[in-house]
Amino acid sequence: MMAVRTIEVRERVLAKNEELAQDVRQRLRDAGVRAFNLVSSPGSGKTTLLERTLATLGDEIDIAVVTGDVQTQNDADRLARHTDRLVQAVITNGACHLDARQVATALEAIDLSAIQLLFIENVGNLVCPAEFSLGEDFKAMILSVAEGDDKPLKYPLMFHESRVLVINKIDLLPFCECNPDLIEERARKINPNLTIFRVSCRTGEGLDRWTGWLKRQVKPEK
């Protein structure tokens, strides 16, 4: 009984989220804003990738960020130190993913007509964020090589739902039992359309390809 009711409520929650996500998507499209939902395990490097990206592209592209965190706004504070761009913090109060309602509320504080690109940094979690659309153009997944090359096998839904995979911390490859070719092979078997980058946010290796690709994603300056 309990299980059935839980599933019913879950389906209603997902349906309601999808409805709100469509509203967010429409607002972003109307304003000509591209939006990426950054998803990963805790500690894969979402915030550091954003710091690097803002440092490189912040002068060329008008970027805003919404960060989601369970209890703190540490990520938003970190990013605010590196940029004068708009950073909105969402504290989920224990929930393990952002939802479209939280993003819709966060966007109230952002002048969408003044930005070209929106990053939504989700809660660090490889499971539930895969199921919740936030109105983004697509999900970009970050995976640290320290997590191992079995992750596509173990968390296939996230690889399936993402359009971009950023393999991060490649400077650690000599010290980890992780084969990045195997990550790519396994990830593409789940999702042949993945665009894959290999980067080290620590050394900067590979970031030029990522930022170059991002530049081609945004609409011309407003």
Next chain:
Amino acid sequence: MMAVRTIEVRERVLAKNEELAQDVRQRLRDAGVRAFNLVSSPGSGKTTLLERTLATLGDEIDIAVVTGDVQTQNDADRLARHTDRLVQAVITNGACHLDARQVATALEAIDLSAIQLLFIENVGNLVCPAEFSLGEDFKAMILSVAEGDDKPLKYPLMFHESRVLVINKIDLLPFCECNPDLIEERARKINPNLTIFRVSCRTGEGLDRWTGWLKRQVKPEK
């Protein structure tokens, strides 16, 4: 409305889980089995720590393992290769944590009178597993130094609910911006009773302290 109903259902789910967890706890106590619930982010090294632990203690202590995974039984297969001990796989079908009902069912296949120590390897997730008791004696949390030293600040509930913290992959410290003293300081501020280990499952460093401590946790041989 939706939010209120979701919270109500969530509370009922947690209450029902607690009830089932008490049953599991009683069964384990009656059988004299110590049980640890291993929790961490994806890729922190739960399975590798178990492989190492089984290799070292498997001849001295009667150990069984229940592994939880979202879609696969890869972890159970990995462990089964390294041990002739009982390994039971639970596939959560998308759920981001194990619950007490799943553990109760998995235990049906294990002769509790023949084991002294049970490891329950949870789904890789630093959020939801903190809220669900599985009838364990306590949670043991694994954190890889590659995840960074800010994790106690960002996921305080998991540190609060755990009795043991295993800081893993210390061989990567020279290559990561991570201060393990800061991890310990921040973790103890949340939970002064934490027993903390620093290990490298790759090099073996620190594992003797962990396995020595484990041996002192189990009841004398049956």
